[in-house]
Structures are given as structure tokens and as C-alpha cells.
Amino acid sequence: MDKMTNKLIEMKDIIKSRRLELGLTQQELADLCHADRTTVGKWESGDIINIKRDKLQLLSKALNISHLVLLGAEEYIPCEIDEILIYDAIYGDTLGNQIAKIKNPYPDNYGQFFGIQVAHPTFINGYCFAIFNKKTKINSGDIVAVSLNGNEAMIRKLYIVDKDIVTLRPVMEEGELITLVENDIKDMNVIGKYCYAISPFLE
Template sequence: MKPVKAIIKEKRLEHGLTMKELAQKVGVSEGTISRWESGEIANMRRSAMVSLSKVLDIPPETLMGWDSDTQKQDDIPLPEGVFRPTLKRVPMLGYAAAGEPLENLDGQDTYYVETDSKYRVDFCITVCGDSMINAGINDGDIVFVRRQPEVENGQVACVEIERSRVCIKRFYKTDNGVMLVSENPKYAPLQFNEANCDDFRILGLAVIKQSEIQ
């Protein structure tokens, strides 16, 4: 795999952006972009990583320096004679509110799932709050998400609001926007449209909880 610094520069040029233009889109200084591309800054802030990932269409795990979906066998010692499944590294991208949307926080944990599992997952989120309890999603649960830009009405989605807030909700398209519905009657549905939300993105489909992984 190419070094992260080379990937950033390559993607910037593919998008036809100067360092200054990229810096403006990401919300950092031009000097920061230069230091990323030179490798002088190896660990970027979570908020900058999210913005850079969107602007250049680079998966967050690539910016973390992960070179593949599978972990080398020697990194996961098992007793002699025990079957060793092929494991996929799943990044913990932060926290998601199951009540009101909560600003995303740094998360550096890594979880492992078998690559031949019936559930294809790309990242996981720790849930905060109780608004999805009737869907079996409780405060503190780790929910694994399949990255995809669209979900069907009624499915539980992981969505990002205004570039920095992430939540887990049932998703519905409406005539003039979208509606996010809780699985707890004490929380009212959240309505979003062009009038009250400048940026709304579906991160993926919530497919499984940690406790359900065999």
C-alpha cells in the first residue's frame, strides 16, 4: 500500500485541487496540507480526518494507515491446533447518539470479525442514549455498520448531520426531506430538509450488534 502522504497528494491532484483549495475545503491551513503530504504530520485530528475523507473520497481507515482488511495471522496468537479464521479489522469510528444527535468523538479501538461472516461490515459505532431500545439497541452497545450511501425506508441507518454529528435512527424519505425516527416513544421524530440542515449524509446500514457476532 502507498504511504498515506502519497495517497493524499495523489487524490488532491486527481480532484484538480491546489493545496490552498484543499485546505479551505477541509478547514485547515495550507501549511497543514503541505505537512500531511510530506509526512511531517502523521496523525491528524479526527475532525480533519472526516473532512479530508469526504473531500478526497478516501476511506477513513486508509487515512489511519491500514493497509488491508485482514490482519496478519502472527498478530493474533492462538493455541496450537486451533482453527484460525481470516479476520477483518473493523475500525471504531466514534460515538453515535441514539437520542439527540451527538458530536462524533475520537475512537481508536479496533474490532475483529470473520471475513466469511454473513454480515459484511465496514466500521462500528458506540451508541449513546436510549432512544433505540425497542430495536434492541441499548446505551453502550457497539453497532456494526455496512458502508453504503442509501438505505430503504424503515431501515436502521447510521447518519451524519452537519458534517460532525452522527446518530443511529430509522430512516424515512419524506416529500420535502428526510425523517429520523427513534425506537422509544419519548423521543419525537427528527425532520431534516434544506431549510434546517446544510449537510446530511447516510454513512451506512446498521446490520449487527457486537453481542450478536458469533
């Protein structure tokens, strides 16, 4: 069988496949595109095929692929389900640049995983890939990727002091202790729970 190219993959299938690769729900994708969930459902079912230019741009950014891929002008290569995408940074719900794609060393674990490249002195080349699970329960004391006010995600230990106070403590010596009180907590976006670190040499 010939390798499937983008010409044989409809936009609706690309949208759904890429959304699942990134671990996004239809509602989360809708929020990123300033649309509603039913609209995303219609994109994925093919009920809407002529997507407006502004929505196409937002969709391209949310899915972190070129709009040319969505339009069929460039090939779409789906990510294997046992692979984890690594980004240089994440800002709130916005993914940065994809810089690597690695095999999931624990493919039987349930979750939706992503990685961030972070500086780490114990690794030979001075950095590692920190892997997070997007869809898992967060408990007080967990290490998380967390974004405040849509800024670049930090890696912190999250402690729930009470319903109105949360502290974010640095995992290593560097970094400041951050205390969030009442309304400040609403600006906190916990993106995922830390699972493990991988050396880039193991890609």
C-alpha cells in the first residue's frame, strides 16, 4: 500500500488527529479558537468545510501546524500514539515551538503527555526533557507545569494551603516562592503533572 499523503487526508481528519495528538478536548480547542464546542465538532465531522480565514489562523496556531497543512498544500504526517511531543516552552494553553518527538518509554500508562525542554545541571548537555501528564488529578505537593496570567510555564511544587491560598515552590534552589491568594488563583493555569525526565540522547 502506498504511503498515505496529505492529499488523501481530509481537513476534518487532520483537525481531529492533531487535536488528539496534543491531548486537547473539543472544548479546549474551541476555547483556543474563540469558537464553541459544537463548531469544533462540525469541523471534525466535515459539516463545516469552509473555515473562515481568522478561524483558520487560530486553528493553525492551536494545533501547532501550518495552515498549508490544513488546506492540503503540505503533507500531514500524524504522530505515533506512543510518541511524546517536546516543546521549547508553553504559555498558558499556547504551545511554543515543537523541537523534538520521542518514544514514550511507558506507553501503557494512561494519560495525555507532553514535554518541555528545561535546563538541568545533572545531565551531560545541561538540559533534559521534562515530561508531564496533561490529563491527571493534581494533588497538593505535586510537581506541575504551571502558567500565571498566560506567561511561560514554570515547573513548581504546588501546595494547597487552604481554599484561598496556594504556594508554588521552586523544585531546585533557583526560582522564587510564589504565594497566590484568592483572586490570584484564578490566573493560575496548571497545565500538567510532572512524570519523569528524559535525556535528549534517548530520543
